[in-house]
């Protein structure tokens with residue numbers, strides 16, 4: 001069995017890619033096989049894992065456009081124990097190119113199915129939008145993690161996000177669940193942040209009474225603190241554990257990886 | 268004559284709205300009449316200026332859909348000397364609703380033309396995308412400011428951004444110019460940030476030799492430092508000058524407003 005998680009948030013720059021890459025690295029450090037699937041035409045996860053985005057050698061785009069291709073030929077081990085199904089900028093065209101195709105939302109799920117159980121953890125890095133690529137991720141995934149910032153304006157987008165998750169769960173993927181929120185770039189010092197955190201917590205407490213995909217969602221602890229090392233390591237194509245293993249960012253993503261793995265093992 | 272500036276960056280969460288709102292407030296503080304045009308279906312500028320996004324009383328959406336409406340009836344003075352042409356979530360539909368209309372990219376320009384010279388400074392807050400709303404802003408504006416972070420992944424999107432500006436300049440708006448970059452959430456302490464800043468500076472130095480809309484673009488100084496007060500004040504519907512007039516965020520946006528006004532006066 002596989003834990004397949006979509007990291008989604010239509011808001012830009014909230015920590016989706018940083019979380020996908022470093023959570024995956026944390027999982028690999030715990031000795032578990034993990035696949036990162038880069039679904040963003042910006043290809044930032046691909047870049048952050050050390051690949052040259054202009055070197056075209058088979059990518060997510062090809063697999064979505066031509067379902068007869070074998071994804072096992074495209075996936076590469078980019079760090080020890082960490083595999084990548086890369087993106088490239090052509091992916092920006094996939095929405096319009098597949099606009100007519102009736103099976104367009106299900107193609108990613110089929111690609112993952114062809115990879116079988118080779119990877120125990122699969123993390124899908126979504127673009128900042130609620131279009132075809134993100135919806136495909138929600139169709140293919142079993143769970144959702146929402147990276148976000150503990151800021152007032154960040155709360156505004158959550159409703160729309162959950163509406164989309166609810167829609168996919170009702171129409172296509174009834175087993176889809178929101179595992180929870182990962183607070184990124186956390187600046188715990190202020191009343192403001194604490195208030196936003198409290199808002200989120202009470203929202204999830206209320207949700208327990210609901211029959212929604214986020215009924216058992218939670219805020220993952222500890223939050224991931226703001227740490228400049230996390231912004232630097234992508235420019236070297238390194239994960240935080242390679243670049244600055246003693247940094248706060250490494251500690252926080254190691255802790256998140258522990259949570260994600262242990263709650264899976266004890267399910 | 269009017270200084271009409273589009274604040275654009277297709278990347279999300281980089282400081283477009285925070286800069287639009289607080290630069291506008293800084294300009295109003297200097298005694299100049301300023302209009303904020305909220306072009307984002309998220310309506311964050313509208314929210315940050317104290318309006319209730321669910322209170323529908325005429326908005327950007329209506330003016331784009333029905334060019335016979337008078338924008339003077341929709342614009343409101345929301346702070347002393349600061350007017351707002353508000354957005355609301357319906358704006359998300361405008362791209363598909365106007366998809367067939369041949370004049371769709373020019374409608375915003377016509378709306379602004381109907382407001383005449385009532386406002387000396389007009390700031391257009393763009394959504395995180397390069398779609399109809401952003402392109403309309405580039406057609407309507409005379410200049411572009413690019414809020415961005417001094418981070419590696421942020422640099423990756425600049426090429427695409429300038430490509431879009433160049434396209435609009437060639438096809439529709441030959442007088443469009445990129446005034447420059449506003450560095451937001453600046454964390455000046457590290458080598459990384461200094462390197463990204465140096466990259467940007469040398470890019471603009473090179474651009475002097477070009478015949479592009481960004482030939483005379485520059486990095487505005489000082490950068491706007493990361494300051495939690497700037498993240499807090501939207502939740503009170505206040506600008507930084509109302510909420511925390513002595514904070515670093517207020518100083519930095521006051522300095523930016525000085526630059527934007529004085530370079531206009533001395534043109």
Ligand SMILES: Nc1ncnc2c1ncn2[C@@H]1O[C@H](COP(=O)(O)OP(=O)(O)OP(=O)(O)O)[C@@H](O)[C@H]1O
Pocket residue numbers: 011012013014015016017018019040042044126127128184185186224225226227228229230231232234249278279418419420421
């Ligand atoms: N905890 C952190 N501390 C400091 N910087 C961070 C942290 N997390 C992310 N960043 C930086 O913030 C920026 C945005 O993060 P990231 O790219 O992960 O967001 P995203 O949600 O994937 O963005 P997009 O919507 O463009 O895909 C990046 O430059 C990243 O390096």
Ligand SMILES: Nc1ncnc2c1ncn2[C@@H]1O[C@H](COP(=O)(O)OP(=O)(O)OP(=O)(O)O)[C@@H](O)[C@H]1O
Pocket residue numbers: 011012151152153154278279280281282283284285286307309311393394395451452453491492493494495496497498499501516
């Ligand atoms: N200098 C700063 N210091 C601290 N927080 C900031 C600063 N500038 C912006 N922020 C916060 O960062 C978040 C993103 O900023 P903002 O909304 O201005 O970006 P944006 O580019 O308009 O985003 P979007 O792409 O969603 O429109 C907001 O929560 C904002 O309050």
Ligand SMILES: [Mg+2]
Pocket residue numbers: 016017018040044045125126127
């Ligand atoms: Mg990303």
Ligand SMILES: [Mg+2]
Pocket residue numbers: 283284285307311312392393394
């Ligand atoms: Mg904004």
